[in-house]
Amino acid sequence: QINLSVIRQYVDYLVSEQNVKNVFVNGTTGEGLSLNIQERKQLAEEWVRQGKDKLDHVIIHVGALSLPESQELAKHAAAIGASGIAVIAPSFFKPRNKDELIAFLQKVASEAPVVPFYYYHIPPLTGVKIHVEELLDGIKERIPTFQGVKFSDRDLLDLAQCINKNEREEFVFLYGVDEQLLSALAIGADGAVGSTYNYLGQKTNLMLQAFAKPDLALARKYQ
Template structure:
């Protein structure tokens, strides 16, 4: 059965410290209301790359303490500091996370051999399984079919969080590696990803839109493609509105309309403005408010 994961957000206070109570509220909403199958902790949506090392540890602790064994958990431990990645891989494994993930190293135009070494080093000393986080639009790193094959030679590397608009490559990867886990990372392209045989999806908008996304997955599995297309269209209307209103702070502002204390984004990300708040209220009323 295909699984749906929310990319967990982190609630911050105005001073950039972590709002633990708000982060816990978002975890509970995802589990109790959204009924997601899992949480992807420490990813882009969680503002991981704006955090200090100590804040990353704090979020990993909060998430597993609050979620316990209610849902699957994946901890994103990737960092430009390989020693930090290795440390966090052991840290979350010791906490009890069943899976780890790591973004491809970015900024310095690393060679593939360096990227391969990075992944092998992360998993070398931990008893855990790793999911490659491939997101070329943010990292500038596009892995080829043969490069994925080389990475999969390590038995601890079990799959991909595939946040890539190259669906020709996705089809090739799925066909060549039928036993590897592939989780779609672009919420707006869930339906074509399902058609290409992904095992599930991880996304930021599922924090708000999980029910619709799960209904789309169920419709696809039942062969009701017209219904699945309509649900994807409805989701994409919501996604377009969130992007136009600045997606990361808007996700948190809409959460507040749902009664969840999601805090604010951490600077230098945008802080709420009166226009943004009004936009979030409209998004809630237009796309999420239940009669």
């Protein structure tokens, strides 16, 4: 059973104790795919409500094995004022190529036509190993709201190719393997969405500051 009453306290803790001002709701660590659709909606609503005027962004993961469920969650996220939505690839009947994957993503994104859309790339869990670099060609024409990628894979070559292709800086790449974040930053990642920043946010912010100076020796210490 979900406990909505603690979310207000959680938001205050993230902001005041960890200097974390962006959240990713109903993702992997949040066990979103283990919840029913009503529970996911309730959590999304409460995070948006409690994050108002405190958090900069509340991105809701709306991926599901069922396309209609994912579309319903996307429409709901738009209605409650989410800052963005994210979707993983379907993991049972998997897309066989980039065109099938983009077609799936487009059907979800179209239900929230003004909400920034992110592809949640996590092949260790979905088994979908289509390189993100392949997806970038023409994706903006198919999904006008496409904003970027939550890149949760250790394949830094694919990430580097994405960033090289992103010459006009149309997209953002948020890295999702916490223990490799410094390497991803060196390649050009824009930020991170991870499973440890809720309690290691302060140290991660110190690493980001050291990297920006740049003081790589200090950044390595915090990594």
